[in-house]
Amino acid sequence: MSTGLDKQSSTLRFEAIAMFQRLEKNYRVSSWELHGLHIWPILRIKIGHEIARRGLASSEQVVDRPPMEKLRMLTWGLQEYLVTKRNLAATDVAFLGSYSHEVAMENRPYNRFFEPLLEEELTQQLHTTYLQYGYKEAMRCNKGAFDQLFGTMSLHVFAQLGLKVGRKRMAEDWWKDFLLLPDVEVVFEKLQEQLELSSSTLKKYVLSSFNIHLRSQQYGKLFKDLKPKVLVCLYFYGNDGLAAVYAAKRQGILTxxxxxxxxxxxxxSAWYNVPSKGFNVFPDIFWTWDKNSSQNLSDWTRETAHAVVIGGNPWVEYWRDLRGDVAARTKNSGVSKVLYTIQPLTTIQLFFDELIDCIRSRDDLMWVVRLHPRQDAAQIQEIEKHLTAKGVWDKVELESALSSPLPLSLSSSSVHLTNYSGTAIEASILGVKTILLHDRGAKVYSDLVKQKQALVLDTGNSLNELLDEILDTPTVTHNSHSISPSQVLLDLVKQAHA
Incomplete structure (x- = not known):
């Protein structure tokens, strides 16, 4: 069986991790610093993302902003920086996230990871601030359950006004200083040879650390005003996350x-040689959903300054109590729902022949395709056209990721399909088994496969066989122990006070 995805790219990802470990073992990459900023973790993260993208034809398109949109961004940024920032109050917890982590709820954007934490008891004890990056998102966002909201893109808009002239020279100086660090030449030779990375690509990633350095200065000024005890972020490995974590740690803020x-x-995964005090762009604490995820981090953090806590998935815990009622109603309906959570890949990759044949032949199943937040209108139309041409459009229901809560949709499902999405973990927490359609998923979720919470579609079986295997097995709720994410957050704030 083949989904049309390039399996060589999946293998290369794991080979790259092994190579990173060899470099960390044999060379002084973990000591690389510029102006106090650790460079190697940034470089490794950027290269890792580059490798992960290979062989995966994405539907996303990078579109340059038109002049009027750039002008609106500048106007908004100045207003946000000069007016909103001035009125920010000191806070206990600063949350850093983006619109991609939000869903529509109660007729407004709702951060599905952060806002479930803000129960009435917690909001009475803590003052919270939502720091949202991305100017469009911050312009339309409602502060919701948070005490205050600030769009961090305004920091960069304001800062860049004074950096246009000197930025290029500063970046070149940064690059020259980097080349003086130990073992750079030999490490870059190996990266170019073994991972097929060009010298220009490597330079681009080194200069991204310069961008992070500049952003950290702006976050540092913001944190001096906010005085948060704890910074909680999603996607710490993006430029904003790395910059914010670095700035917060320099001020003694728990990250x-x-x-x-x-x-x-x-x-x-698999960091080999972490400095005794940890990397200063890495958070102090990694908050994980479950034991499997926690173990993946504990394998390398155990002897470092970084710690791991199992705090649960706030969004899943929020909906967990609905699991039994929804499942019972679905069973009584006599129809088994198959939820397919897709990613921004090409339509042909997502809907390969065996899947199409299965949808066409299984009248006993209701097929729900959950769109990824980054699926654009053009591809949605393309999906409809493709499924119509295959004669199965009337058998499929499209579900928006922004309008329908994932835990609720999973709870009403008998089977979950995905290529390698993190929804496999959320499904396992709710007791819904997953069929992994790509070998990358089999490697990423090997623990779930061993625990029989996930099955793998390969040449030795068929999709119909796997569906029947799951449907014939009684549903048993997995990871049924209760976790209170709100209490975990309160404990972290107390830890920051200690």
Whole structure:
């Protein structure tokens, strides 16, 4: 069986992680610093993402902003920086996230990881601030359950006004200083030879650390005003996350990264030589959803200054109590729902022949295709056209990721399908078994496969066989122990006070 995805890219990802470990063991990469900023973790993360993208034809398109949109961004940024920032109050917890982590709820954007934490008891004890990056998102966002909201893109808009002239020279100086670090030449030779990375690509990633350095200065000024005790972020390994974590740690603020997807990748896995005090762009604490995810991090953090806590998935815990009622109603309906959570890949990759044949032949199943937040209108139309041409459009229901809560949709499902999405973890927490359609998923979720919470579609079986195997097995709720994410957050704030 083949989904049309390039399996060589999946193998290369794990080979890259092994190579990173060899470099960390044999060379002084972990000591690389510029102006106090650790460079190697940034470089490794960027390269890891580059490798992960190879062979995966994405539907996403990078579109340059038109002049009027750039002008609106500048106007908004100045207003946000000069007016909103001035009125920010000191806070207990600063949350850093983006619109991609939000769903529509109660007729407004709702951060599905952060806002479930803000129960009435917690909001009475803590003052909270939502720091949202991305100017469009911050412009339309409602502060919701948070005490205050600030769009961090305004920091960069304001800072860049004074850096246009000197930025290029400063970046070149940064690059020249980097080349003087120990073992750079030999490490770059190996990266170019074994991972097929060009010298220009490597330079680009080194200069991204310069960008992070500049952003950290702006976050540092913001944190001096906010005085948070704890910074909780999603996607710490993006430029904003790395900059914010670095700035917060320099001020003694406890930093936490909350899991938002699978952790078996070059960012979270298999770091070999971490400095005794930890990397200063890595959070103090990694908040994980479950024991499997926690173990993946504990394997390398155990002897470092970084710690791991199992705090649960706030969004899943929020909906967990509905699991039994929804499952019972679905069973009584006599129809088994198959939920397919897709990713921004090409339509042909997502809907391969065996899947199409299965949808066409299984009248006993209701097929729900859950769109990824980054699926654009053009591809949605393309999906409809493709499924119509295959004669199965009337058998499929499309579900928006922004309008329908994932835990609720999973709870009403008998089977979950995905290529390698982190929804496999969330499904396992709710007791829904997953069929992994790609070998990358089999490697990323090997623990779930061993625990029989996930099955793998390969040449030795068929999709129909796997569906029947799951449907014939009684549903048993997995990871049924209760976790209170809100209490975990309160404990972290107390830890920061200690």
């Amino acid at each position: 936490v990264d909350m899991q938002h997807g699978p952790l078996r990748n070059a960012t979270y």
